[in-house]
Amino acid sequence: MIRNLRSLGVAFVAFFAMSALVASAASAAEFHSESSSTTLAGGQTTEHKFTVEAGSTTCTTASFPGSQTGTTAKTVTVSPAYSGCTNSLLGKMKVNMNGCTYTFSASSATAGSVEVGCTGGNVIEVTREEGGNPCTIKVGPQSTGGITYAGMGEKSGRTVTVTANVSTLKYTQVGIFCPGNGFKSEKTFENGTYTGTTEESGKNSEEKATGIFVE
Numbered sequence: 001m002i003r004n005l006r007s008l009g010v011a012f013v014a015f016f017a018m019s020a021l022v023a024s025a026a027s028a029a030e031f032h033s034e035s036s037s038t039t040l041a042g043g044q045t046t047e048h049k050f051t052v053e054a055g056s057t058t059c060t061t062a063s064f065p066g067s068q069t070g071t072t073a074k075t076v077t078v079s080p081a082y083s084g085c086t087n088s089l090l091g092k093m094k095v096n097m098n099g100c101t102y103t104f105s106a107s108s109a110t111a112g113s114v115e116v117g118c119t120g121g122n123v124i125e126v127t128r129e130e131g132g133n134p135c136t137i138k139v140g141p142q143s144t145g146g147i148t149y150a151g152m153g154e155k156s157g158r159t160v161t162v163t164a165n166v167s168t169l170k171y172t173q174v175g176i177f178c179p180g181n182g183f184k185s186e187k188t189f190e191n192g193t194y195t196g197t198t199e200e201s202g203k204n205s206e207e208k209a210t211g212i213f214v215e
Contacts, residue, residue, distance in 0.1 A: 048196030053180025060084030
C-alpha cells in the first residue's frame with residue numbers, strides 16, 4: 001500500500017511539473033508583422049534615463065531602428081543610437097554603442113526581457129565629453145527583465161509601445177574621479193537602472209506602413 005502511495009505521489013509530481021512546463025510554453029508570446037520583411041523604427045516617447053553611481057544620463061534623442069524577418073519572430077533586435085546626452089553629475093556625455101544591440105523577447109503579450117548583445121569583446125561606453133576628469137561607464141553583454149509591451153492603433157497602423165523599467169544592470173565605471181569609485185581607477189556595480197518608453201512602428205519592403213504587434 002505504501003509503495004503504491006509513493007508511486008502515486010511521484011506520478012502527481014511528474015504530472016504537475018509537466019503541466020507547469022506546458023503552461024510556461026503556452027504563455028510565451030511572439031512578435032508579429034503583417035509583412036514578411038519589416039523595417040522597424042522607434043523613437044522615445046518619454047525621457048530615457050540611465051542611472052548609475054556617477055549620476056543619471058538622459059539624451060535629447062534616442063532612436064531604435066531594427067528589422068524583423070518573417071511575419072512571426074521569437075525575438076526582435078534593434079540598434080540604438082543616442083545623441084544630445086547629459087549626465088546630472090558629469091555634464092555632456094557621448095554614448096558609443098560599439099555595435100552592441102538590444103534584443104527583446106516576450107514572455108507574454110505585455111511583458112518580456114531584453115538582452116544587451118555585443119561582439120568581439122565590445123561594450124557600450126558612456127563617456128564624459130568635457131572637463132579634465134575623465135569618467136567612462138561601460139555596459140557589457142547581459143540579460144534583464146523589466147520590459148512591458150502595449151499595442152496601439154489598428155490594422156497597418158498598429159505599433160508597439162515598449163516601456164523599460166530595468167534595474168540591477170551591471171556596469172563598470174572607469175576613472176579615479178568617477179563619482180562612487182572612491183578614487184579607484186575601475187569599479188564594477190550591479191545597481192544600474194534604465195527607464196523610458198519607445199514607440200516602435202514597421203514598414204514593408206515598399207516603404208509602406210505595416211502593422212506590428214505582440215501576441
